[in-house]
Every structure is written in C-alpha cells, then in structure tokens.
Amino acid sequence: DAKTTQPPSMDCAEGRAANLPCNHSTISGNEYVYWYRQIHSQGPQYIIHGLKNNETNEMASLIITEDRKSSTLILPHATLRDTAVYYCIVRVAYRDDKIIFGKGTRLHILP
Amino acid sequence: ETGVTQSPTHLIKTRGQQVTLRCSSQSGHNTVSWYQQALGQGPQFIFQYYREEENGRGNFPPRFSGLQFPNYSSELNVNALELDDSALYLCASSPRQPNTEAFFGQGTRLTVV
Numbered sequence: 236d237a238k239t240t241q242p243p244s245m246d247c248a249e250g251r252a253a254n255l256p257c258n259h260s261t262i263s264g265n266e267y268v269y270w271y272r273q274i275h276s277q278g279p280q281y282i283i284h285g286l287k288n289n290e291t292n293e294m295a296s297l298i299i300t301e302d303r304k305s306s307t308l309i310l311p312h313a314t315l316r317d318t319a320v321y322y323c324i325v326r327v328a329y330r331d332d333k334i335i336f337g338k339g340t341r342l343h344i345l346p
Numbered sequence: 347e348t349g350v351t352q353s354p355t356h357l358i359k360t361r362g363q364q365v366t367l368r369c370s371s372q373s374g375h376n377t378v379s380w381y382q383q384a385l386g387q388g389p390q391f392i393f394q395y396y397r398e399e400e401n402g403r404g405n406f407p408p409r410f411s412g413l414q415f416p417n418y419s420s421e422l423n424v425n426a427l428e429l430d431d432s433a434l435y436l437c438a439s440s441p442r443q444p445n446t447e448a449f450f451g452q453g454t455r456l457t458v459v
Contacts, residue, residue, distance in 0.1 A: 276453075286445070336390070
C-alpha cells in the first residue's frame with residue numbers, strides 16, 4: 236500500500252500558485268519524498284524530491300514540515316499544461332528502488 | 347526527454363497470445379522496473395531487475411516474466427494474454443544510488459482483444 240495520502244482532486248486558476256498537499260505520517264528517517272506527475276497517457280515525469288530541507292528547481296518547490304510527516308508541492312505560476320495527476324511518493328532510492336504509487340491528486344488548471 | 351525509451355508504443359494482441367515489450371534504460375542506470383497502469387488507476391509495480399537479476403516482484407502471476415541484458419536494457423514478457431492485461435506498461439530506470447531519481451519511459455499501450 237502507498238504510504239502517502241493526497242486529496243483526489245484540486246482546482247487552481249491559471250497564473251496562480253498551485254499548492255498540492257501530501258501526508259506521509261509513517262515516513263522513515265532514510266526515506267525521501269518524491270513528486271511525479273502524469274499528463275494524460277504519458278509516462279510519469281519526475282518533478283522534485285527532498286529529505287528534510289525545502290527544495291526548489293525550475294519546475295517547482297517542495298516544502299517539507301519539520302517533523303517530515305507532510306509536504307507541499309508548489310507550482311508557482313500554474314499554466315494549462317500543468318493539468319495532470321500528481322503523485323507524492325516516499326522512497327529509499329538505493330535500497331529497492333520500486334515506487335509504490337497511490338491514487339495521486341488530479342490537478343485541474345482553470346483558464 | 348528522459349533517455350528511457352520503450353517499444354513499441356502501441357500494439358494489439360489476441361487473448362491467449364504472448365507479447366514482448368522492450369525498454370532501453372538511461373545511460374548509467376543499472377536498475378529497470380516495470381509497471382502496469384490500468385485505465386484510471388495509478389501504476390502498479392510488476393517487478394524490478396538489477397544487474398540482470400530479478401530483484402523484487404509485485405503481485406503479478408508467473409506468466410509475467412522479464413529479462414535484463416548486460417547493457418541494462420530490459421524486456422517484459424506476458425504469456426497467455428487475458429483481456430485484463432490491457433493497460434499502459436511503463437518502465438523506469440534508476441542508478442540505485444542515494445538521493446537519485448527514477449526516470450520513466452512513455453509507455454507501451456497494450457490492447458488485448
């Protein structure tokens with residue numbers, strides 16, 4: 236079973252920041268938080284990952300709470316092309332590398 | 347572009363037939379994982395290959411089998427196809443090192459009729 240909980244769907248107006256929450260209350264000390272997204276019928280696309288510090292790249296920012304039990308993915312200026320299913324995953328990359336996907340959050344960007 | 351390529355992109359098979367799907371991993375990645383994604387569902391882990399050995403398997407029957415080659419590319423074989431095997435099949439490659447990401451291919455859409 237997936238170790239994360241996400242809302243099934245969210246709406247965001249185009250141009251606004253999209254904030255996608257994720258709960259991972261049973262995360263272990265060596266597990267990283269990863270975010271992927273899947274645009275319709277394509278392979279999942281890697282977005283960002285982090286252990287305990289906040290992370291930012293050209294696509295998004297990842298905010299992890301101090302207790303590491305939850306995180307938020309932030310898309311700073313959402314566009315219609317950001318419409319996708321977003322998956323929050325916890326994973327130990329060097330151990331077994333398999334990814335257990337939950338149901339994800341379907342993000343709708345509204346024009 | 348992730349550097350992970352899958353072939354073919356689409357195919358149609360008849361129930362009872364066998365199918366082979368292929369995946370070329372990203373350069374430097376020694377681990378390949380395969381996933382099945384039914385319509386409207388998240389990807390489900392089938393199995394993983396690390397340095398040519400099966401290294402973990404999900405809840406899939408033995409008629410799902412695989413191979414990994416010395417160049418780390420991989421094949422997924424499915425025997426005795428069933429209608430429920432219709433899905434998007436995804437492969438992901440990774441370097442199996444700390445603090446690294448796995449990259450997915452675009453998938454193979456298999457339809458069993």
